[in-house]
Amino acid sequence: MIDSDCRRQDILQMVKEYCRETFKNGKFIPGETPVRYAGRVFDDQELVNAVDASLDFWLTAGRFSEKLEGDLAGYFDLDIALLVNSGSSANLVAFSSLTSPALGDRRVCPGDEVITVAAGFPTTVNPIIQNNAVPVFVDVELGTYVPTVEAIASAITSRTKAVMIAHTMGIPYDVAAVSDLCKKKGLWLIEDCCDALGSKLNNQLVGTFGDIATLSFYPAHQMTMGEGGAVLTNDEELGRIARSFRDWGRDCYCSGGENNTCGKRFSQQFGSLPFGFDHKYVYSHIGYNLKVTDIQAAIGCAQFKKLGGFIEARRRNWAALSQELRPYSDKLILPQTPDKSEPCYFGYVITVSDSASFTRNQLTGYLEEAKIETRNLFCGNITRHPAYENVSYRIHGDLMNTDQIMNNTFFIGVYPGLTKDHIDHISNVFRTFMKEHC
Amino acid sequence: MATPTKFQAEVIKIDRHSDDVSTYEFRCLSRRPRYKAGQFIHLSLEPYNPAMHWPESRVFTVANGPSNRELIRLSISAKGEYTRRIIRELDVGAQVWMKGPYGEFIVKTETQRDVVLIAGGTEVAPFVAFMEEMLWLEVWVYEYRYTMGFAPQNYSHLKKSQIPACDRLIISDVSTMQNKRQVRE
Numbered sequence: 001m002i003d004s005d006c007r008r009q010d011i012l013q014m015v016k017e018y019c020r021e022t023f024k025n026g027k028f029i030p031g032e033t034p035v036r037y038a039g040r041v042f043d044d045q046e047l048v049n050a051v052d053a054s055l056d057f058w059l060t061a062g063r064f065s066e067k068l069e070g071d072l073a074g075y076f077d078l079d080i081a082l083l084v085n086s087g088s089s090a091n092l093v094a095f096s097s098l099t100s101p102a103l104g105d106r107r108v109c110p111g112d113e114v115i116t117v118a119a120g121f122p123t124t125v126n127p128i129i130q131n132n133a134v135p136v137f138v139d140v141e142l143g144t145y146v147p148t149v150e151a152i153a154s155a156i157t158s159r160t161k162a163v164m165i166a167h168t169m170g171i172p173y174d175v176a177a178v179s180d181l182c183k184k185k186g187l188w189l190i191e192d193c194c195d196a197l198g199s200k201l202n203n204q205l206v207g208t209f210g211d212i213a214t215l216s217f218y219p220a221h222q223m224t225m226g227e228g229g230a231v232l233t234n235d236e237e238l239g240r241i242a243r244s245f246r247d248w249g250r251d252c253y254c255s256g257g258e259n260n261t262c263g264k265r266f267s268q269q270f271g272s273l274p275f276g277f278d279h280k281y282v283y284s285h286i287g288y289n290l291k292v293t294d295i296q297a298a299i300g301c302a303q304f305k306k307l308g309g310f311i312e313a314r315r316r317n318w319a320a321l322s323q324e325l326r327p328y329s330d331k332l333i334l335p336q337t338p339d340k341s342e343p344c345y346f347g348y349v350i351t352v353s354d355s356a357s358f359t360r361n362q363l364t365g366y367l368e369e370a371k372i373e374t375r376n377l378f379c380g381n382i383t384r385h386p387a388y389e390n391v392s393y394r395i396h397g398d399l400m401n402t403d404q405i406m407n408n409t410f411f412i413g414v415y416p417g418l419t420k421d422h423i424d425h426i427s428n429v430f431r432t433f434m435k436e437h438c
Numbered sequence: 439m440a441t442p443t444k445f446q447a448e449v450i451k452i453d454r455h456s457d458d459v460s461t462y463e464f465r466c467l468s469r470r471p472r473y474k475a476g477q478f479i480h481l482s483l484e485p486y487n488p489a490m491h492w493p494e495s496r497v498f499t500v501a502n503g504p505s506n507r508e509l510i511r512l513s514i515s516a517k518g519e520y521t522r523r524i525i526r527e528l529d530v531g532a533q534v535w536m537k538g539p540y541g542e543f544i545v546k547t548e549t550q551r552d553v554v555l556i557a558g559g560t561e562v563a564p565f566v567a568f569m570e571e572m573l574w575l576e577v578w579v580y581e582y583r584y585t586m587g588f589a590p591q592n593y594s595h596l597k598k599s600q601i602p603a604c605d606r607l608i609i610s611d612v613s614t615m616q617n618k619r620q621v622r623e
């Protein structure tokens with residue numbers, strides 16, 4: 001081994017030792033140690049990979065990015081997985097791709113309608129608005145927090161071009177039926193799987209039903225690379241367009257550090273450019289730069305190896321919480337798992353019933369006092385937020401459940417960092433709250 | 439286009455057609471990306487460290503259908519120094535780096551009409567892959583008529599009446615088409 005290789009191995013060994021000494025799990029003290037709603041779960045391999053990538057000093061997408069894109073494509077059994085710098089960027093790239101002139105009559109144009117929901121995270125909706133299309137909000141169901149196929153179908157008009165809906169909190173909507181509906185009506189289907197990596201419907205991974213899908217690797221999600229996300233598709237044309245939107249809008253698909261992989265770099269005609277204009281600097285879309293660094297991807301590679309265990313742990317924690325909280329189902333609407341689905345839960349979602357003798361904020365305040373983190377179901381109702389006051393949108397039917405979610409719903413964690421001690425503490429705190437308030 | 443990746447492959451079989459032309463079969467040593475018939479890959483004889491820049495390489499159309507994800511077949515003609523090195527240096531058991539897939543020379547499969555494919559030399563590769571893919575997919579291949587002949591220096595003498603009724607005529611020939619494949623409707 002040459003000197004620099006030996007030195008690299010020494011450094012990586014020291015990183016392992018540093019990690020083991022620094023990130024030891026402390027003793028859990030109920031009421032003192034926070035019970036997080038989510039968090040990064042890692043060991044020395046994530047740090048070793050991050051340092052290994054740093055020592056490469058490749059910086060932009062490189063060997064780790066390529067590995068992770070291949071791993072993700074293989075996991076979903078899809079042709080194309082493109083890493084981006086966040087789940088929100090993934091949504092932006094996925095939706096913007098549908099506006100490409102390359103899609104002809106099927107492209108989404110300004111004023112076209114896109115069916116979505118208001119009870120969710122803003123960046124499922126924002127790309128629709130940013131591309132001057134019109135979001136059409138349908139209501140969701142309490143318990144699953146996703147819409148029914150009937151709600152989506154009834155919102156379709158002659159202006160509808162796409163359906164873009166998240167598998168909120170990891171719970172799949174009936175995406176098989178929605179996919180059939182979209183095919184029948186000639187609509188695009190974008191599956192926002194940012195909360196739902198590993199969730200299945202009919203024994204098929206969500207993200208593989210629609211035309212294009214998105215993932216998030218923010219630390220709260222099923223796996224993390226710090227900031228990061230991915231766009232998934234089996235459609236060659238959409239894949240090429242998505243890559244273009246991600247990579248400044250350029251027409252060329254060479255990776256960083258590569259040139260002329262097509263062999264036609266200086267021998268093509270584009271627009272009114274002179275013949276042979278360098279393809280590397282030809283732009284076919286109004287794009288962005290939403291690429292990842294190889295250090296992020298290196299962390300993702302280590303996390304991906306743990307994904308199966310992470311998914312199991314989330315399901316195990318969710319089942320344990322369901323068991324513990326079942327006695328309060330007359331006061332709380334507990335989460336439901338749709339038929340034929342195997343969710344990989346993002347959190348444990350609870351809605352305080354109208355008939356309960358306490359409010360959501362009383363319960364979440366009590367939990368927070370006991371160091372149990374809670375979060376509202378993201379926006380609640382996005383149409384009530386200041387940013388959307390002057391935005392053009394349409395509400396199909398009413399958003400009664402969405403408003404109830406805004407007022408009465410919250411979630412607690414199921415992430416793999418929770419242990420039986422954490423679950424027992426959550427259970428005890430709920431028990432004492434119910435004794436005091438019912 | 440599937441996301442291009444870099445992977446190692448080992449030579450498992452060589453058919454030497456002449457001093458200058460050989461067909462190589464490679465077994466992929468790691469996961470190979472899915473490709474479509476007609477796409478091409480880069481092959482490098484050089485050692486490669488994935489943490490560094492991709493070394494010198496040449497491109498070749500994959501000459502087998504995509505059904506077998508472990509196998510890559512390339513027909514290589516010695517045209518310059520690098521391809522001569524490939525013919526000279528690659529023996530059974532040799533390992534090389536490849537990356538791909540690339541390219542959009544893909545024949546759409548929706549048509550129900552006849553398709554005539556005309557190629558010269560190793561440029562027959564995409565069509566062999568295409569026909570293998572059609573057989574694998576079991577789509578619209580009712581009859582093969584495979585005609586072998588000697589390629590003329592150019593195709594200018596071909597008249598439409600000499601070509602059977604077909605959706606399109608695809609001509610693939612490096613020497614006569616200046617490395618640009620053409621599709622005639």
